[in-house]
Amino acid sequence: MKRIADLRSDIDAVDAVRATLDDAAEIIAVLGDEEGAEAEADAMIARATRALDDLEMAANFDRPYDSHGAIVTIRAGAGGTDAADWTQMLGRMYLRWAEGHKFETHVVEEAPGDEAGLRSITFIVRGKNAYGMLESERGVHRLVRISPFDNQGRRQTSFAEVDVVPEMEEGDAGDLEIKPDDLKVETFKASGAGGQYVNKTESAIRIYHLPTGITVASQQERSQMQNRDVAMNILRAKLIQRAREEQEQKLAEIRGERMANEWGSQIRNYVLHPYQMVKDVRTNVETGSAQAVLEGDIDGFIWPYLQNRNKFAPAGGGDAA
Template sequence: MHAFRGSARPLCGLRGPLNHSPLPRVGAVRLFSSHDAPSNAESFASSSEQAKREIAVIHDVVTAAHTKEALAKLREQAAEPNIWDDATHAASVVQQLATLETRESQARELQRRFLDTKELYALAAEEADEPLLRDCEAAMAQVRVDAQQLRLELLLSHESDARSCFLEIQAGAGGTDSCDWTAMLARMYARWGEARGFQVQHADESAGDEAGFRSVVLRLDGAFAYGWAKSEAGVHRLVRVSPFDSAGRRHTSFAQVRVYPMASEGGGSKQDVELPAKDLRIDTFRSSGPGGQHVNSTDSAIRITHLPSGIVVQSQSDRSQHRNKAEALAMLRAKLYQRELDEQARARHQFAQGLGDNAWGNQIRSYVLHPYQLVKDHRTNYSEGNTKLVLDGGIDRFIEEMLLHQAAVDATGSSVQMT
């Protein structure tokens, strides 16, 4: 297993002028400067009102019964004297507890910044202190931005959202162009993941006959990797002048994305997946991918078939058969866990990863490079004309729009509309 170019780095925090506590990074957000404009009471009032509404929503979510119950349960589990008998389960409990406690702390810090800024602004207004008024306006604008972003983080409330994940891309209709499109998507998601601070690794790949990949599996390690990536599941459509067509004609290509949360070995928690040896068929074969003479001359690649479900996974990216087997087992657990999540979602009549055929009519997003340039999500109707930005990993806004859209769908019980 090898990493994409660029090293992993921790999630970046956002800091406002009056803030010294990091907030989760949602995307590249411009920090406001007090020198941007003269003081404006209307601007401060608008930012203050918006921030107040956002903080009220955050407070409601954080203090909801399920969050308080979850905290109490996790603290009880963490206090058990024998919790570290199962290190994997213990690490999961500690991570979930830290996540919920961090959210409580972030909500309190936002409330403090909001109240402090309002109080300081009132004092500055009494003294007619123009520089301080501008600083307060900038600070309140940043509080509003940070509150909006924390609200988005709170939308990732499912127990699996905080997990790392596998992101699988499979070429669909379109031949060589679709294989090339699969490679383009792999690059897009790798850049997006690295920009968000996830560790991005190539877990497996199957090269196309002429170019690109028939399939690629990326592993995204980091807090909330699955929560952010899950809405990318579906068919992605590309329209462009094909570089593989000597006549320069326009071609349409498809690739299907699936996202699976990392699941742990069986240990009793909801996110554990048991894999009895009798349910598995494990085959070794010679790697066909890149990696040097040693990789291609040894039977280091692993293919695992889950007999009850028929799910097949493979890993051939590492020289070590042992590491390839571990990676393949992790992929299998993730797929089985996602299947269980989908079944639960269908039972609740909620949106699941209904992917459909990897071809025309089932796309969730279209990327048009010719005759005009536009990327449009057909579930939310959000679009972006800067296609280069999107293909370079700038997909945060698409994800945010889908998270907000899905929250509205869950609240009303309606279905996702494809346009």
């Protein structure tokens, strides 16, 4: 039913563009040289052009999980307290971006920093093609600014890693089996909002998958059972994504392709001092509106990445390196 609804939405969007262009043609044919007719037709054509651009971009979301929700995890890297603060800033940026797209968001887990910010944050973004868009954000993000935590006002460079995996839906797991013996489960007291029992009972769950070293946690639900279900769903998604990446890496080795190391590390620089600039090192797209980007205006980086991803995809399909 979800697939049917998505296809119907696509068809309705195409029909709307066609109707707009038909109306513009009718205005020109009927009203001719009357005052305002040409301007009205031009406005309709411009509106149809913007809609066609959106449809062209939506056509990029043709991979198996592009239409799914996205599970986003951000972890502080090098930079101490500044990195923890940077992690919190990135989390806010993506949540604001999701809000602007009218996507549903759900914060799963937050680990506070020692002095400020967050050591890590995990949240889910649900909406059409949420994973297809946010997949572009996977990698290391670098911030350069005057540190608010440095008494001498020195410039500080800090890093945070963004990991994005698709939220799995019923039937997506296939033959994936998670053995109970492979799991180490810990309970702890939640540290954030979560109702009257937060910090009183050990309702939060942390799960270690011993064979892979993957760790997931959930602390925002009210009960331990609910947190366990959320954590297991995230673990399942990460294991499926890991299996896909391993398969793609093997295919790349067979084809003799080489992965570009910088794509798996630093993907974007955010400079707030001595000037303001945000630059994506993969596409070379840059902007001086750093504050707007930090408020969630990141579509200008997502779209070029998607266009390059399809342009440089290996022959025979699959993801770009």
